[in-house]
Amino acid sequence: MVRTALDQTAIELTNIQKSFGGVKALKNVSFKINKGEVVGLLGDNGAGKSTLVRCISGIHQPDSGEIKVNNQAVNIASPLDAREVGIETVFQDLAMVPEFDISANLFLNREIKHKNPILRALGWLDTKAMDKRAKKALNRLNSRIPSYKEAIHNLSGGQRQAVAIARAVNWGADIVIMDEPTAALGVEQSAQVNELINVISSQGVAVLLISHNMQHVVETCDRAVVLYQGQSVADVSISDVSKEDLVGLITGATTQAA
Ligand SMILES: Nc1ncnc2c1ncn2[C@@H]1O[C@H](COP(=O)(O)OP(=O)(O)OP(=O)(O)O)[C@@H](O)[C@H]1O
Numbered sequence: 001m002v003r004t005a006l007d008q009t010a011i012e013l014t015n016i017q018k019s020f021g022g023v024k025a026l027k028n029v030s031f032k033i034n035k036g037e038v039v040g041l042l043g044d045n046g047a048g049k050s051t052l053v054r055c056i057s058g059i060h061q062p063d064s065g066e067i068k069v070n071n072q073a074v075n076i077a078s079p080l081d082a083r084e085v086g087i088e089t090v091f092q093d094l095a096m097v098p099e100f101d102i103s104a105n106l107f108l109n110r111e112i113k114h115k116n117p118i119l120r121a122l123g124w125l126d127t128k129a130m131d132k133r134a135k136k137a138l139n140r141l142n143s144r145i146p147s148y149k150e151a152i153h154n155l156s157g158g159q160r161q162a163v164a165i166a167r168a169v170n171w172g173a174d175i176v177i178m179d180e181p182t183a184a185l186g187v188e189q190s191a192q193v194n195e196l197i198n199v200i201s202s203q204g205v206a207v208l209l210i211s212h213n214m215q216h217v218v219e220t221c222d223r224a225v226v227l228y229q230g231q232s233v234a235d236v237s238i239s240d241v242s243k244e245d246l247v248g249l250i251t252g253a254t255t256q257a258a
């Protein structure tokens with residue numbers, strides 16, 4: 001996938017390190033993502049991908065290193081901090097309540113309270129306002145979801161993924177991180193997720209995509225960063241490499257040519 005990423009940095013990581021006891025999960029990881037760019041984060045099991053995502057999304061604190069968002073150094077001490085600087089993460093379990101409808105899931109933990117002060121005090125929510133925004137968020141993604149009033153458990157895996165992505169971008173995220181978004185999906189549904197990634201990146205959102213699926217990576221990403229035993233060992237433009245090259249970098253069989 002080649003798209004015109006903007007030449008403005010959305011997020012930049014410099015020398016990120018993180019250890020768990022004696023295990024050095026991340027050793028000096030550095031890379032950046034431009035606005036509108038889709039970067040694949042690749043690496044074998046245990047390479048450090050999830051640890052890095054947790055450092056960016058405020059679940060872990062890096063031991064050292066710097067994270068800059070829009071060229072400003074940020075301290076992401078909690079998931080709320082991540083959200084405040086415009087980073088949203090779509091985790092693998094999608095963190096949804098299956099019995100609730102789409103609208104309620106889009107506003108999970110961020111419900112809009114009722115305008116009437118008495119009803120508000122009674123804990124009533126402004127479902128009208130939430131539904132209106134839910135409709136807008138889904139329209140923005142051109143997603144094939146029947147209705148925002150549909151319960152999550154009636155949706156397919158791909159549609160659930162679409163709701164999770166809609167939820168991320170609904171909050172005005174500039175940076176969206178996706179952990180294996182198509183791992184459990186069929187061909188048609190994976191294609192839908194790819195389409196969504198194209199839509200949000202064309203709107204200027206920077207995307208970090210973790211995937212073990214090289215086909216998905218070459219179809220969706222502009223660039224790939226490869227982690228090997230906690231180090232960023234390659235940062236390559238997708239148009240310069242084959243799937244086999246990527247596999248070689250992931251397994252450590254080859255190293256990036258200087
Ligand atoms: N909370 C933790 N406590 C101790 N060690 C951890 C913790 N989280 C990760 N690690 C270790 O850090 C290293 C990197 O793990 P991480 O989960 O980031 O890998 P990954 O690239 O996401 O792998 P996978 O593709 O299997 O998901 C591993 O050696 C792992 O055992």
Ligand SMILES: [Mg+2]
Nearest residue numbers: 046049050051
């Ligand atoms: Mg992982």
